[in-house]
Amino acid sequence: MEIIRRIYTPLWKAWFVFNFALIFLLCFPFMYVFLQKRKWFKYVFALKRVCSWWICFSSFIYLKKYWRTDRQKIPQPAVIIANHASYLDIVVSYLFLPHYFVFMGKGELAKIPLFGLLFKEMNITVNRKSTTDAHRALMKAGEEIERGNSVYIFPEGTIADEGILKNFKNGAFKLAIDKQVPIVPVTYINNWRILQNGGFFKSLGCPGIARIIIHEPVITRGMTDENLVPLRQQLYDLTQQTLEEFKRK
Numbered sequence: 193m194e195i196i197r198r199i200y201t202p203l204w205k206a207w208f209v210f211n212f213a214l215i216f217l218l219c220f221p222f223m224y225v226f227l228q229k230r231k232w233f234k235y236v237f238a239l240k241r242v243c244s245w246w247i248c249f250s251s252f253i254y255l256k257k258y259w260r261t262d263r264q265k266i267p268q269p270a271v272i273i274a275n276h277a278s279y280l281d282i283v284v285s286y287l288f289l290p291h292y293f294v295f296m297g298k299g300e301l302a303k304i305p306l307f308g309l310l311f312k313e314m315n316i317t318v319n320r321k322s323t324t325d326a327h328r329a330l331m332k333a334g335e336e337i338e339r340g341n342s343v344y345i346f347p348e349g350t351i352a353d354e355g356i357l358k359n360f361k362n363g364a365f366k367l368a369i370d371k372q373v374p375i376v377p378v379t380y381i382n383n384w385r386i387l388q389n390g391g392f393f394k395s396l397g398c399p400g401i402a403r404i405i406i407h408e409p410v411i412t413r414g415m416t417d418e419n420l421v422p423l424r425q426q427l428y429d430l431t432q433q434t435l436e437e438f439k440r441k
Contacts, residue, residue: 204251205397208387211250215243220306227313236314237292244286252399253280253386257288261408266290269337270409271368272376275431276346277355277384284383284402285344293342296333296363298350320349330367337371347424355384357432365424369417374409377427379434381405405434 219239226232226239248255268291274281282295295315304311311317316336318329333343345367347360368375381403388395407430415423 201395201397204399205387208247208251208397212243212247215246215250216307219243220310223310227310233314234292236310237286241286244283247283248287248402253284254401255284255287256401256403258403258405261406263290263406266376266406267374267409268292268342269340269371270342270374270376271337271364271371272342272344272378273347273360273364273427274344274378275352275355275357275380275435276348276350277352277380278387278389279351280383280387280402281346281380284380284404285378288404288406289342289344291342293344294333294336296329296343296345316343326363330363333367334371337367337373342376343367347427351389352384353389355382355435357428357435360424360428362420362424365420365427366417368412369415369420369423372413372415374411375423375427376409377407377430379405379407379431381435381438403438405438407434 219242223236223239226235247253266289272289272293274285282297285293285295295311296318297311297315298318298320316329316332319325333345336343345364347364348358349361350358352358364375382400383402385396385398386400386402387397410423410427412419412423
């Protein structure tokens with residue numbers, strides 16, 4: 193069985209990468225044109241949805257969404273937070289949230305050829321080792337919220353191993369409190385089992401059903417910096433409890 197997995201996993205991953213590259217290269221010229229004006233960014237966002245749909249469909253990845261709130265009442269703008277254990281998290285994010293949003297991601301993403309151009313133009317990059325750069329990124333995130341756009345942040349700050357939740361950093365919660373906007377918590381249950389971070393031949397990779405929980409928004413209106421740590425802990429506990437809940441099923 194282990195021999196079969198070692199052969200099958202890299203083959204499937206190669207197929208996944210091929211489909212990612214294919215749809216991205218087909219859409220890139222149109223995306224590049226629409227990047228020339230901010231008012232056209234919504235068209236780039238729509239094309240990203242198309243890319244995400246194709247990547248999942250062609251790789252036999254299906255989404256099962258558990259809405260614990262009314263899908264039609266997801267607030268905009270908001271700070272969206274989610275646990276982060278797979279690069280698949282970014283792909284599927286475009287397939288269930290109803291509104292335009294921008295990601296806050298690590299600066300290394302901007303260095304990827306072609307993809308990096310799109311990411312840094314539409315999203316917010318941050319050097320996790322620089323407090324100055326982190327402050328700059330939060331300022332830019334605040335400007336996006338003032339434009340009416342939601343900001344999507346992985347509060348762990350990096351990809352966790354084997355779905356094990358890491359500590360949350362303060363940035364997402366500080367942003368939500370400062371701008372007095374709701375937080376929309378999302379939990380990715382098993383993306384890491386479908387596309388695990390790590391070595392191409394050693395880590396997991398296979399078709400499957402990606403299970404996603406969209407929680408009730410948390411209102412921050414009236415909160416101050418004194419509420420930051422309790423708020424962060426509340427949402428960490430919610431994510432951890434949700435992961436444990438589905439682990440038992």
